[in-house]
Amino acid sequence: MLRGTLAELEAVVAVSVHGGFRAAARELDISSSALSQQIAVLEARIGVRLFNRTTRSVVLSSAGEQFVAEITPALAAIRKAVDLADEHRTEPSGTLRINTSVGAARMVLNPVLLEYKRRYPQMAVEIVTEGALVDINAQGFDAGIRIREAVPSDMVILPISRSVRPVIVGSPRYFERFGRPSVPADLMDHDCIRGRMASGSVYHWEFERHGETFTMNVPGLLTLDESDLMLRAAREGAGLAYLNSWQVGPDLANNTLIEVLEDWLSPYPGLCLYYPGRRHIPAKLRALVDLVREVAWD
CATH class of the missing domain: 3.40.190.290 (D-Maltodextrin-Binding Protein; domain 2)
Incomplete structure (x- = not known):
């Protein structure tokens, strides 16, 4: 018998990555109280405390560290299977999650991201802006937008702007x-x-x-x-x-x-769309790639 639903497992990983309920809840698009309840239900079901909670912090217990280490690869495999199944779609669907900086988001909001929404109104698009570069694959983003020199070398890179002066x-x-x-x-x-x-x-x-x-x-x-x-x-x-x-x-x-x-x-190299290198990409990301190729400007 599966001792935790997929949503509960995703909740544990999200809280461990963000170190708290508020940021994890934003990522999962649920309330902090609902997220806390999911984890409490899972902990009660398996009989193990996964997090040590104080008024100021939420930290994995030793059992929680082992639990997250074991389930993270499995969740990644499940996401990959979903992405592969999504390739059979002819139209984008679901949620497109993009990580970028505030400045880059301002540059591409109208010509790229809002145009994507106009073309695919049924799509949910989530833009997360932060100064620090993050592992977009590990944190569940479909792609990132950054200046070329900041993009990790193992990513597929597609220029958006040719240079920035x-x-x-x-x-x-x-x-x-x-x-x-x-x-x-x-x-x-x-x-x-x-x-x-x-x-x-x-x-x-x-x-x-x-x-x-x-x-x-x-x-x-x-x-x-x-x-x-x-x-x-x-x-x-x-x-x-x-x-x-x-x-x-x-x-x-x-x-x-x-x-x-x-x-x-x-001038220095401009903005790029980047995403993990893989043989197949989901329809929602493929549509964004096609749009960037169409609207990229000098």
Whole structure:
């Protein structure tokens, strides 16, 4: 007799991956209370506590660690069998789960993701944005969208945008007060809006000219962890921001922001759709791949 339903097993794995009920419940699209109840029912049925719970944390017990290690490969095999069966469909169905960054999601939301929804209105599409790169296969995502240099080498890669051009921008009000830098070294006398990455480290601005590349840990009294906040701060004259041309295009066109040090910045490989390499892909992902090939832009 099977000692746990598939939903209960998926619940245990999700909580173990996310380290808590709230994030796991969002992934499974159920309430936290329903998720907790599923796990409580399973624990009562098998007579073993799988998680040690406190008011601040949910951690696998030793029995839970062994349990998750045993069921995870089996659940992966079940998902694979479902995907293989789905190949016989001529139309996409189910839920398409995409992992990406906030900035990448903004770039592809309308030309790719919303267009996918318009073409396949019966499809459920879930977009999860986070700064840190995750194992999309292990966490149940169908695909990811990231800049090319961040994509793991074992993934199938399909370019969406050909390149991304970085820009350094400031407001007219800022330049009236502090002047414009002529070379990167001048930035040491400016107030720069620094960016903190998902790893916790501060991003060092990257430069390239005549084949020479280098980075600078620029000075600044304002550090933010989201590019849209940096853009807003730059508009308000808070300092210079290192962003991308797509994000600041409207501001450059209407002179809300002014670009500097253009000759010291070079484009880098753009956004890619990526997914695990396998012989067959489900219809829902195949439809997204076809759409990306159709709408990819320079």
